[in-house]
Amino acid sequence: MQTNIQYEYIPIISSTMKARYQYRFYPTDQQRQSLAQLFGCVRVVWNDALAICKQSERLPSNNDLQKLVITQAKKTVERTWLSEVSNIPLQQSVADLGVAFKNFFSSLKGNRKGKKVGIPRFKKKTNQQSARFRIGGFSIKGNKIYLAKIGNIKPIWSRELPSAPSSVTVIKDCANRYFLSFVVEVEPVNIDAKNQSIGIDLGIKTFAFMSNGEKAESPDYSKLDRRVRKFQKKLARQPAYSRRRNRTRIKIANLHNQIADTRKDFLHKLSSKVVCENKTIVLEDLNVSGMAKNRKLSRAISLQGWREFRTLCDAKSQKYSREFVVISRWEPTSQVCSECGYRWGKLDLKIRTIQCLNCGIEHDRDENAAKNINKVGTGHCHDSKRTQRNCKTTSVAESVEASRITAPSGR
Structure with missing residues (x-):
């Protein structure tokens, strides 16, 4: 059962x-x-x-x-x-x-x-x-x-x-x-946290990249999603209020429930692990509705459940007496070096690895963003304007051209 x-x-x-x-x-x-x-x-x-x-x-x-x-x-x-x-x-x-x-x-x-x-x-x-x-x-x-x-x-x-x-x-x-x-x-639960703070950068294939280097891969919904689309096409061709249409509707509902149950189980386990191990949890305020307007990524974004994960982290933070912080969506977390604070500007989504021209350190795009999210949420930010003044000879366009590009990871 x-x-x-x-x-x-x-x-x-x-x-x-x-x-x-x-x-x-x-x-x-x-x-x-x-x-x-x-x-x-x-x-x-x-x-x-x-x-x-x-x-x-x-x-x-x-x-x-x-x-x-x-x-x-x-x-x-x-x-x-x-x-x-x-x-x-x-x-x-x-x-x-x-x-x-x-x-x-x-x-x-x-x-x-x-x-x-x-x-x-x-x-x-x-x-x-x-x-x-x-x-x-x-x-x-x-x-x-x-x-x-x-x-x-x-x-x-x-x-x-x-x-x-x-x-x-x-x-x-x-x-x-x-x-x-x-x-x-x-009643609220008091559990000692292992770490002081953690920043989490949310994605599609890699659901969560954390500032401590850990990754959480998103479950694969592709097979169930293909079956949903197949039955939805079948439903559109069937007469309204017919018995066969009702049976197809129930099949589609069952498939949606399988996806929702899989996602819910994954999000509950991940949120519980994050909240129990860290004293401060920092997330980015994502414009999910705006991102879902992207014709190529809308379906994949809708399957992830970013908003549900944020709600669970917020609720469990209150249960375990943790601090939950959401930073502004306008923070340039993927445009700034997490080590020296140098700002290289906007990057194309296919660029997954970049080397800072100021300090020479090579960053994974998601890990660098997670570290910046953690720093902004805890109030420890670099003075990026001062760092840019020290490196006037290098433009933003040159930094993007000099970046190391790796194969896309489904971000």
């Missing part, structure tokens, strides 16, 4: 932090029917509430929406079946819609950090389905979880929960896999 667990850390203002633990489970046929009914009710409540919000001039409160789409809807002939499922996930669906609108308006005003959040959209039957139970809608009985009006579910306990969960979310993904996601509180 296949098991799957993931955890992400959600910082809060206290000595503890919230973590999410996810376990896979295999429901019985009766439970599948009950869960399908629950997912359908949650989806309908969300869509009804969203339709009311879009038609209203002013956003209604959660209490008003619950009265309209749950309490009063149950009394109608079209929505009487809402009474057959637990009321807690339905109320939570309306509350989640309120949070989604709050995040959307905060993003419009610029009060929310990160990428812009879009307006909430209607849920589809073919997308991932979920239903959240708060305290009172679930209970833990030994190695089983009781869900209101669903019954006892036995997940695959790959590890123990560190504390009592505050909520549990039932998830069904696009490939018809079922998961239980628990939100628990965890």
Whole structure:
């Protein structure tokens, strides 16, 4: 049997932090029917509430929406079946819609950090389905979880929960896999670090080149990716809403899950190793969305999961009491010698090795960038302007021409 667990850390203002633990489970046929009914009710409540919000001039409160789409809807002939499922996930669906609108308006005003959040959209039957139970809608009985009006579910306990969960979310993904996601509180862990700091330069073939000389090769997704493209072409030729098209859709979802699980396992292991061994972790703020516009590299960049790796390092740094630093994307980390600080300018991607004309040291491009990232993140930078003044006779163009070029390594 296949098991799957993931955890992400959600910082809060206290000595503890919230973590999410996810376990896979295999429901019985009766439970599948009950869960399908629950997912359908949650989806309908969300869509009804969203339709009311879009038609209203002013956003209604959660209490008003619950009265309209749950309490009063149950009394109608079209929505009487809402009474057959637990009321807690339905109320939570309306509350989640309120949070989604709050995040959307905060993003419009610029009060929310990160990428812009879009307006909430209607849920589809073919997308991932979920239903959240708060305290009172679930209970833990030994190695089983009781869900209101669903019954006892036995997940695959790959590890123990560190504390009592505050909520549990039932998830069904696009490939018809079922998961239980628990939100628990965890205590920070104090582990002595071997090294003071480390800088990490992210790439494609070599996923991470570190300032201490270590490399982490990215998993090979090419075979699975070719199969995804093959089935996507087949899906495009099949009639809409046909059984064969649905089977092809599930095959594509399974292949995407294999890629995602492989990537997630690799990123979790690498991030845990980096955070546990180093006191300060330094990464570069990459413009991933801009880099993905490159027609030749967009697919390879999208498969790497650079943003997910940054999120994991940030979250685990809080767990292990580490310092996580992200330097500006405009820092010329690949244009400066990490030994003397001489700046040679921009280099073509095919140039993987370069020899500094100022100090004569030969650098690997990625290792040199990782060392510069570490220096910038820890505040130990060379005065590159002073170094350039001492070497006025050598231009940037001459330094590039004199660079040693090796075979491309898939950067």
